[in-house]
Amino acid sequence: MFCQILRIVGLLTAALTASSLAYYLFCLWSIHKFLRGMKTADKSVRPTQPVSILKPLRGTDPEMYESFRSHCLQDHPDYELIFGVSDPADPAIELVKRLRQEFPQTEIRLIICHETLGANIKVSNLAQMVREARYETLIVNDGDIRVPPDYLRRVLAPFADSEVGMVTCLYRGVANETLGSRLESLGISTDFCPGVLVARLLEGIKFGLGATLAFRRSDLEAIGGFATIADYIADDYELGKRIAALGRTIELSDVVVETFLPHYTAGSFFAHQLRWARTIRDSRFWGYVGMGITFGLPWAILTLLLARGAAWAWGLLAVTAGMRAAVAIYPAEKVLHDRQAMRLLPLIPLRDITAMIVWLISFAGHSVSWRGDSFQLRNGKLTRRSM
DSSP: OHHHHHHHHHHHHHHHHHHHHHHHHHHHHHHHHHHHHHHHSOOOOOOOOOEEEEEEOOSOOTTHHHHHHHTTSOSOSSEEEEEEESOTTOTHHHHHHHHHHHOTTSEEEEEEOOOOOSSOHHHHHHHHHGGGOOSSEEEEOOTTEEOOTTHHHHHHGGGGSTTEEEEEEEEEEEOOSSHHHHHHHHHIIIIIHHHHHHHHHHHOOOSOBTTBEEEEHHHHHHTTOGGGGTTBSOHHHHHHHHHHHTTOEEEEEEEEEEEEOOOOOHHHHHHHHHHHHHHHHHHSHHHHHGGGGGOHHHHHHHHHHHTTTOHHHHHHHHHHHHHHHHHHHHIIIIISOOHHHHHTGGGHHHHHHHHHHHHHHHTTOOEEEETTEEEEEETTEEEEOOO
């Protein structure tokens, strides 16, 4: 009886491995289509509309000042930087003051956001910051995002089409020496990026990525403003979804930005991955369930163990490993230009096994930890947990 159960489970894991191979093939096709589209895109558009860049802050992140500086070195004629904090003693304030001293010619403002409009303090701050913004076109990105000098020009170019409601960006994670940081960086380049491009090909982009959210003030007002999403954990997803629901299209820019990852301990890495996983689960539940077919290597390894080292199972593992390597290398090298990911490729099996474990655990609860605060997560909305 036990052997029969093992045989059935082995057939199931083999079927999941085969499904993963089909998914990997679709990833490669999606990446190819994206790259071909970037080659044929019109690069001659040079937008000149003024833009307000909103950067909500809480605490400091690695390489934060250099990330701030990159926004002051743009080859764009007219823009302003608006930083917002909820705590008047936030250490990020000193970095903003230093930035204003170094770049007196750039319009840089700091807003102290006293109101609490929802459980998501970042969005609560944005609702207060946008009141101070001078321009119709808005960009929101996080404090740890570093951008190239042509960032504004390339992000704003798609708005030449009046049907475009939002432009968002892919990003690469810059890892430090901690294992958690390296695993997260690898996941961004070799799993998250292909997943976004698959979604783009299947149904079009219907969401935003927090690395860059560019949109018009009029569209923000049409969905009720930031206050309507101040209790949602996935504010970038909600903002994009609601703008798309207006009948607007969401474009994925050809510019890639960088995020500098923290020095994770084992505990903080797990907490961050679990928060990210439960955020996606609550935002796109059935899509998240479907992520089970993306763990090709773990399924192939389980199949090999259950098949007791049978030759066919070794062959399946070899094919799966080759396809997984292709899905890792192609986007990291050709889309994100992530040289660091190429050096971290030996960590792919560990990264995928860790991701699969987090995926399974994520179904078992609703609590998340975010910048030291604890919340309950229900239907995408946050409720602060009493300590």
